[in-house]
Amino acid sequence: MKLFSTMFIISCLTLLACTKKQESTASELIVGTDAAYAPFESETADKTVQGFDIDIIKAIAEKAGFKVKIVNTPWEGLFNQLESGDRDILISAITINEERRKVMDFSEPYFEAVQLIAVPVSSKVTKFDELKSLKVGVQTGTTGDEIASRLLGKSSQNIKRFEGTPLALQELTNGGVDAVVADNGVIDNFLKNNPKTFKTVSDPSFAKEHYGIAVRKGNTSLLKKINEGLQAIKSDGTYDRIHKNYFTEKKN
Numbered sequence: 633m634k635l636f637s638t639m640f641i642i643s644c645l646t647l648l649a650c651t652k653k654q655e656s657t658a659s660e661l662i663v664g665t666d667a668a669y670a671p672f673e674s675e676t677a678d679k680t681v682q683g684f685d686i687d688i689i690k691a692i693a694e695k696a697g698f699k700v701k702i703v704n705t706p707w708e709g710l711f712n713q714l715e716s717g718d719r720d721i722l723i724s725a726i727t728i729n730e731e732r733r734k735v736m737d738f739s740e741p742y743f744e745a746v747q748l749i750a751v752p753v754s755s756k757v758t759k760f761d762e763l764k765s766l767k768v769g770v771q772t773g774t775t776g777d778e779i780a781s782r783l784l785g786k787s788s789q790n791i792k793r794f795e796g797t798p799l800a801l802q803e804l805t806n807g808g809v810d811a812v813v814a815d816n817g818v819i820d821n822f823l824k825n826n827p828k829t830f831k832t833v834s835d836p837s838f839a840k841e842h843y844g845i846a847v848r849k850g851n852t853s854l855l856k857k858i859n860e861g862l863q864a865i866k867s868d869g870t871y872d873r874i875h876k877n878y879f880t881e882k883k884n
């Protein structure tokens with residue numbers, strides 16, 4: 633009788649464990665993004681988050697067998713939300729760098745980018761160094777902020793920090809700053825939709841950047857799934873198909 637009840641308990645526990653496992657694989661992973669960054673992530677009038685990054689993470693999730701729920705919040709809180717467990721994944725045109733690697737783990741790179749300078753059409757600026765004594769707009773805490781801070785000094789009054797890149801570009805259009813430094817894809821996209829509002833200056837001294845999908849530090853099982861999914865969408869043409877929908881030039 634004792635043996636019988638022990639066996640019963642064991643099988644109950646096994647059943648419970650299996651159900652739990654099934655539940656967690658079937659449940660949604662929360663993906664954080666700052667959706668003011670077209671064409672990578674943006675919000676439609678009805679609050680749907682769309683863009684290159686969104687299509688990429690959905691395609692990866694489908695291959696890797698998990699579901700995603702996309703949550704849009706400002707850039708500045710994203711890294712903390714991942715660390716605290718409020719988000720499982722971040723995809724937000726995030727450049728992989730050593731400082732960020734200390735607090736999160738990154739997938740293999742999925743996109744190549746570079747900083748680009750936006751200036752008024754009449755501007756005489758031809759290279760980054762010439763921004764030294766000008767008012768420069770950046771999105772707070774981005775790689776654009778980082779390089780502008782290096783050139784002008786982190787606490788320079790001439791660096792104008794904005795919550796979003798579109799706000800910085802708006803300020804350039806309004807004449808409140810002399811230049812904006814941000815990712816090429818986003819500046820090019822803004823200019824495409826607002827022709828002749830400003831012109832762009834590229835500088836060969838800017839290093840190549842690579843976007844990565846972030847997970848909590850040590851979440852190796854999820855990272856593995858993401859990397860496998862990314863590989864799968866690259867080999868079967870899904871990545872290229874998505875890329876073509878957002879970018880006309882050759883893929884990176």
Ligand code: ARG
Pocket residue numbers: 665666667668669673707724725726727728773774775776797815
């Ligand atoms: N690539 C830049 C960085 O990692 C800017 C990313 C901003 N992304 C966004 N969705 N606002 O710092």
